[in-house]
Amino acid sequence: MNLRFIDRIAVEDEGDGDPVVCLHGLGGSAGVWIPMLAPLAGHRVIRIELPGSARSMRVDGALSIARFVECVEQVCERLAIRRAHWIGHSLGTVVAQHLAVAHPERIRSLALYGPLAEPSEPARAPLHARAALARTESVSGMLKIAVQTVAVSLSADTRTRQPLAIAMVRESVARSCPEGYARSCEALAEARSAALEKIKVPVLLVTGDEDAVAPPQAMRSLADRLTASPLVRQLVLGRCGHWTPIERPSECLREWIEFTSAASRLSARANRTTFAAGVT
Numbered sequence: 019m020n021l022r023f024i025d026r027i028a029v030e031d032e033g034d035g036d037p038v039v040c041l042h043g044l045g046g047s048a049g050v051w052i053p054m055l056a057p058l059a060g061h062r063v064i065r066i067e068l069p070g071s072a073r074s075m076r077v078d079g080a081l082s083i084a085r086f087v088e089c090v091e092q093v094c095e096r097l098a099i100r101r102a103h104w105i106g107h108s109l110g111t112v113v114a115q116h117l118a119v120a121h122p123e124r125i126r127s128l129a130l131y132g133p134l135a136e137p138s139e140p141a142r143a144p145l146h147a148r149a150a151l152a153r154t155e156s157v158s159g160m161l162k163i164a165v166q167t168v169a170v171s172l173s174a175d176t177r178t179r180q181p182l183a184i185a186m187v188r189e190s191v192a193r194s195c196p197e198g199y200a201r202s203c204e205a206l207a208e209a210r211s212a213a214l215e216k217i218k219v220p221v222l223l224v225t226g227d228e229d230a231v232a233p234p235q236a237m238r239s240l241a242d243r244l245t246a247s248p249l250v251r252q253l254v255l256g257r258c259g260h261w262t263p264i265e266r267p268s269e270c271l272r273e274w275i276e277f278t279s280a281a282s283r284l285s286a287r288a289n290r291t292t293f294a295a296g297v298t
Contacts, residue, residue: 019031020032024092026074027066027092028066029064030063031063032055032062032063033061034060036102036126037063037099037102038103038104039103039104040064040065041107041109041110041111041113042109043108045071045190045191045194046190050107054270061103064099064102068109068202070197070201071199072194075194075195075197083112083116084116086116087116094124100124101125104117104128106128106129106133107132108131108132108260111131112136114130115130119214119217122216127222128219128221130222131263132225132261135211135212135236136209142208143207146207148163149199152194159196160191163192164190170230171187172259172261173228175258176257176261183261214240215245217247220248220249220280220281220284221249221251223252225262226258227258229259229262237254251273251280255269
């Protein structure tokens, strides 16, 4: 596994084969994808830590969805990644959707866990309040945010039965750079939906039945807007909250494998039809 820094952006680059690019959520890092990683053997897996997060915390200036998209586009250019499967969680799903609209040539498929088109209006003010807490109370504020995240973002079953998942989420958030986390909160609070009707690649949407951030009804509304996608698959995981890749990694991975297989078959059929019609 290679750890690279591209314009202060930390990138973990591992394996060979078709590329898969992973984008974490708010308070996350490349480590979010570790529970899903081993069975992705046979792919080149690129895990980007977004500006302001984890080892990319030293990036200067205001953050926004547009800046995140620009960042991942630059990473792709530097690593010569022309086209890839993209996997996102939470904030990372918003970035992936905007990337699919701005740079459709980069996208083979989208797998979105805890998917958001944009924050709900009632969620925007609390995100700004969280940013203020991170700034005013620094490390102790981040610990308060981490404890609250565990309490409200993980399912009751996860909190009862999965102490390692609790520890992973708690430490990921608590160890975040307060200023970087605050700027990431503000970027998400100001996010607006991408033009979802322009996304023309297969899309997988997965959320938890106890996900208060990306509840099942919001996921279904997002799916209804993907009118140009040739394949939209939706899954609601039982006894699961918002951190789906950590709470239910085996189910997330199994669904991704089935989804990419279906997307590949669909692409092969489309190519055969195009060839038979004499279109080049």
